[in-house]
Amino acid sequence: MDLFLQLSANGLVLGMFYALSALGLTLVFGLMRVVNFAHGELYVVGGLIGWALTETLGLNFFVTLAIVVVVLGIAGYLIDRLLITWVRGQGEEPTILLTIGLSIFITNTALLIVGTTPQTVLSPFKSKPLFLGPVVLTQSRLFLVAICAALIVGAYLLIQRTGLGRAMRATFQDPMAAQLVGIRTAHIYGFTLALGAALAGAAGMLLGSIYVVQATIGGVVSLKAFVVVILGGMGSFPGAIVGGLILGLAEALWGGYVNTGYVDAIGFGLVIVMLLVRPYGLFGKRIERA
Amino acid sequence: MAFERNVLLTALVLALFAPLVLQGDYAMHIGVNIMFSVMLATSLNLIVGYIGEFPLGHTAFFGIGAYTAALLSVRAGLSFYITVPAAAVVAAVSGVLIGAVTLRLRGPFFVIVTLCFAEVLRLVANNWVDLTNGPMGLSGIAKPSLAMSGDILWQKVTFFYIGLLLAGISLFVSYRFVYSNVGRAAIAVRENRFVAQSVGIWPFYFGLVTFALAAGIGGLAGGFYAHYFSYVGPEVFGFSFMISMIIMVLAGGKGTLVGPVVGAVIVVLLEEYLRDFKELRFSIFGLIVVAIVIFLPRGLMGFITRRHETYKGPDKAIPADKAELRDA
Numbered sequence: 281m282d283l284f285l286q287l288s289a290n291g292l293v294l295g296m297f298y299a300l301s302a303l304g305l306t307l308v309f310g311l312m313r314v315v316n317f318a319h320g321e322l323y324v325v326g327g328l329i330g331w332a333l334t335e336t337l338g339l340n341f342f343v344t345l346a347i348v349v350v351v352l353g354i355a356g357y358l359i360d361r362l363l364i365t366w367v368r369g370q371g372e373e374p375t376i377l378l379t380i381g382l383s384i385f386i387t388n389t390a391l392l393i394v395g396t397t398p399q400t401v402l403s404p405f406k407s408k409p410l411f412l413g414p415v416v417l418t419q420s421r422l423f424l425v426a427i428c429a430a431l432i433v434g435a436y437l438l439i440q441r442t443g444l445g446r447a448m449r450a451t452f453q454d455p456m457a458a459q460l461v462g463i464r465t466a467h468i469y470g471f472t473l474a475l476g477a478a479l480a481g482a483a484g485m486l487l488g489s490i491y492v493v494q495a496t497i498g499g500v501v502s503l504k505a506f507v508v509v510i511l512g513g514m515g516s517f518p519g520a521i522v523g524g525l526i527l528g529l530a531e532a533l534w535g536g537y538v539n540t541g542y543v544d545a546i547g548f549g550l551v552i553v554m555l556l557v558r559p560y561g562l563f564g565k566r567i568e569r570a
Numbered sequence: 571m572a573f574e575r576n577v578l579l580t581a582l583v584l585a586l587f588a589p590l591v592l593q594g595d596y597a598m599h600i601g602v603n604i605m606f607s608v609m610l611a612t613s614l615n616l617i618v619g620y621i622g623e624f625p626l627g628h629t630a631f632f633g634i635g636a637y638t639a640a641l642l643s644v645r646a647g648l649s650f651y652i653t654v655p656a657a658a659v660v661a662a663v664s665g666v667l668i669g670a671v672t673l674r675l676r677g678p679f680f681v682i683v684t685l686c687f688a689e690v691l692r693l694v695a696n697n698w699v700d701l702t703n704g705p706m707g708l709s710g711i712a713k714p715s716l717a718m719s720g721d722i723l724w725q726k727v728t729f730f731y732i733g734l735l736l737a738g739i740s741l742f743v744s745y746r747f748v749y750s751n752v753g754r755a756a757i758a759v760r761e762n763r764f765v766a767q768s769v770g771i772w773p774f775y776f777g778l779v780t781f782a783l784a785a786g787i788g789g790l791a792g793g794f795y796a797h798y799f800s801y802v803g804p805e806v807f808g809f810s811f812m813i814s815m816i817i818m819v820l821a822g823g824k825g826t827l828v829g830p831v832v833g834a835v836i837v838v839l840l841e842e843y844l845r846d847f848k849e850l851r852f853s854i855f856g857l858i859v860v861a862i863v864i865f866l867p868r869g870l871m872g873f874i875t876r877r878h879e880t881y882k883g884p885d886k887a888i889p890a891d892k893a894e895l896r897d898a
Contacts, residue, residue, distance in 0.1 A: 315677075
């Protein structure tokens with residue numbers, strides 16, 4: 281029983297991290313209808329910048345986090361304004377191919393610069409264990425779960441409560457009408473991708489302080505994020521959280537009770553079953569099916 | 571149709587005489603690579619160009635073919651002439667199974683789920699050590715006896731002609747398929763799913779047939795690869811083969827049979843040419859993909875045929891005094 285509780289706790293923590301890493305993807309996917317296959321690579325870039333600034337330059341963790349968010353935001357804005365704008369309105373396929381090309385470029389350029397060595401972001405949080413009854417968790421993980429929750433709530437409020445968020449939603453409901461009421465839609469597209477990229481980078485840096493960040497993990501991160509988004513339903517914030525928690529729990533329990541070799545395959549199995557049974561995800565709207 | 575046939579036949583004749591002109595085993599090695607890439611690109615193109623979906627995990631079939639040939643050769647000691655057809659058959663059967671799941675999905679979901687299948691297969695190849703030797707891979711796959719009877723140049727030339735034969739078969743089958751009723755139905759589905767359904771075409775069935783054929787050709791390429799390099803490891807399911815395939819099909823022009831052949835030749839030569847740059851090569855490839863999507867969405871062949879069409883021009887077909895009909 282204690283083992284079960286411990287595994288569940290690990291799974292829930294892992295699930296929150298998955299939710300955070302999928303947040304930028306679900307936002308861009310749900311609002312913009314842009315399938316960003318370079319999401320995992322933006323995550324890696326965030327992690328690597330975080331590592332470079334904290335480890336080699338000795339910058340403060342939170343200052344670095346702010347820098348990562350700004351840099352990735354600018355990168356996302358430029359990616360949209362320089363690349364994606366060329367293929368907007370041509371359907372899904374060109375965007376998919378474009379972002380795949382971009383991910384190939386980012387991964388291999390990152391490999392050239394930092395090599396294959398796994399790196400860790402220096403964290404100010406202690407890895408001191410906390411005992412909650414039979415369950416043991418480290419302080420740093422609990423802090424990160426709190427930061428994850430704050431970021432998720434912050435992104436949700438930005439979309440639902442601010443002028444920028446309203447302009448975003450208007451643009452994606454009806455670009456023409458949005459233009460008529462004076463919204464500069466080209467900027468809104470750019471800002472949405474910037475927000476997605478900034479969230480991906482922040483996730484990469486935060487999780488890079490617990491796990492490792494490596495130039496080649498982008499593909500796996502993208503895939504897991506897609507798993508979370510499909511499980512939860514695209515564009516849905518509660519969906520991303522629930523999808524992340526399900527994936528985290530399933531992986532932790534499978535790894536604890538069955539075997540560790542196939543842990544990464546669990547998510548893919550879940551996705552295949554989910555798409556066959558409920559293609560619009562747990563929280564998606566019915567029309568948004570695959 | 572006639573244009574494609576003529577170009578392909580010319581390419582075949584050129585390839586038949588290539589070993590006479592290009593001496594040396596390095597040139598032959600590149601030739602074998604081109605043949606192998608032509609098969610892979612043709613296979614991917616059947617799905618991208620004729621179903622209109624994008625299977626990012628297409629290496630699944632290549633890997634299944636490679637492992638089938640390797641296992642049959644190493645564990646059962648069967649000869650090249652049995653293992654390679656078996657690789658194609660096993661890959662085609664798994665194509666039916668995987669296609670039955672994935673073809674219900676479209677757009678990004680299709681992309682992701684095909685990728686999931688390739689990842690799962692890679693994990694199996696890595697973890698099922700008893701069968702696949704895990705990360706060590708299977709080595710010592712026998713080469714065909716014909717190739718072993720001579721020196722290294724003779725080996726390469728034999729493999730070149732075997733590759734040419736297999737690539738020729740793949741292209742011939744694809745050609746007959748694309749210009750059959752099944753192929754035309756698949757194109758109708760690609761162009762407009764609902765119109766196709768309204769004239770009685772069942773998209774799922776035609777998609778599945780195309781998928782199985784593409785998987786079979788991918789498996790054929792896998793079997794050939796296994797015997798040529800006489801080693802197969804989990805990296806056959808990896809992403810680097812996928813990157814090459816994507817660029818071949820996109821650069822050449824999807825939805826044409828000549829396009830992927832041209833793309834395969836270009837990519838193989840470019841890979842050799844860029845060998846000095848080593849890791850930078852893949853960064854450049856990423857940029858090439860981005861540039862093609864933006865500037866050359868229909869690939870080289872699409873570009874050429876469009877120039878061809880505008881050169882003949884609809885304007886000349888319509889007399890000047892009827893021109894207002896066209897403009898209206």
